[in-house]
Structure formats: structure tokens, C-alpha cells
Amino acid sequence: MAIGQVLNHIKASLPEGVTLVAVSKTHPMEAIEEAYAAGQRIFGESRPQELKAKAEALPRDIEWHMIGHLQTNKVRMLMPYVSLIHSVDSERLVREIEKEAARVDRVVDILLEVHVAREESKTGWSGEELTDWLGSDSWRELRHVRVRGVMGIATNTEDEMVVKGDFEALKGWFDRLKPLFGERFDILSMGMSDDYPIAVACGSTMVRVGSKIFGARDYSK
């Protein structure tokens, strides 16, 4: 199926209020242009250099989301381009974003990536780290970072009950944190190509879908 057709199919299947991020990492500009022509305006990338190159070459009204693990030394590069950083997984990273956003006098929207998957390798705050940070109150001093919600990745398994449990855990974090951050804390980013219908059933407000739209990724390129 053509990119535009798949996009329309996915969008039609999402309830109102659920935003689709088209994950274009590793895919060429032409694929993004095709999705753009079909009306898609939000794209997700996981490497800062690639996000920058694409943002500079493609239409200005695209919203670029950073979804992959972010190193502090790459934050500055993103500042002119990024509209939402999903993958904020440490206090150190929050501080760096605050510093760089202040430097260019902007406010950057972020999500807190929470580790819920059973795999060790998946990134994100542990519940304990997050609880400690929130207890420290240092987040109340953020002026150039706006915490908009929670992001997470479910365990990579065929077992739907495990996946559902992970999404319910993320929804639990979202509900616990919302009273702290207020009205604009309104994004629960969860669900990818293989599991987004389960995520949506568990309360996701933003799904990140890549291979289902653009096909398999080739990391050798």
C-alpha cells in the first residue's frame, strides 16, 4: 500500500483526541514528502543529526518530535527544530534542556520517559528515580521546560497481557503526575506499529508509528 493510504487507514482507526506521530527515522526525505502530501505534519526522529538535516530541507510547518535516546551534548543542536522531546529520561537531561532552551529564549515541551518494560535495556526513569526527582521539588524551578506528559515503550513480546500491563502502568504514572503539572500535562505517548491499538485502549493520546507507515527500516544505510 502507498504511504498516503496507510496513513489514512491508521488515522481513521484512531479515536478523536489521539495524535499520530509518523516515525520517519532512517527513511529518506521522499518518504516524508509523500506522507506530507497526504496531510501528515508530525514526524518522529531518533537521531539529532538526522532530525536537523530533515528539518532544514523539508517544509517549515512540520512538527519534529525527538523520540530516541538523547545525549546531553546533542541537546543544543535540536533547539531550533524540535517541538516535543519524548525521550527525557534523567534529571541531567532535564537540566540540560532547561539550560539550552533558556539560551535561545524558548520553552521546550518534553515528556518524561518511564521505564515499564521487562527488558533491562529499555531506557527511561525507574519509578524510584522519578519519585525521588519529584520529591526534590527542583522541577518546580523549570522555566524553559514544560512537562507535557509521559512516554513509554512496552515489553517486546507476543504476550498481549504483558503489553497491556505495561501500558496500564504508564497510564498510572500519567494519572499520578497530572495533578503536579496541571492543565497542560495532557500527552500520554505510547503505542508503536505492533501494539498501538492496545495502547489506545489503555488511554494513549499519542501513538508513534513507523514501520507500518514507511516499511521496514534499513540500519545499514
Ligand SMILES: *Cc1c(COP(=O)(O)O)cnc(C)c1O
Ligand atoms: C522506532 C520507534 C518507534 C516506531 O517503531 P515502529 O515499530 O516502527 O512503529 C516508536 N517509538 C520509538 C521510541 C522508537 O524508537
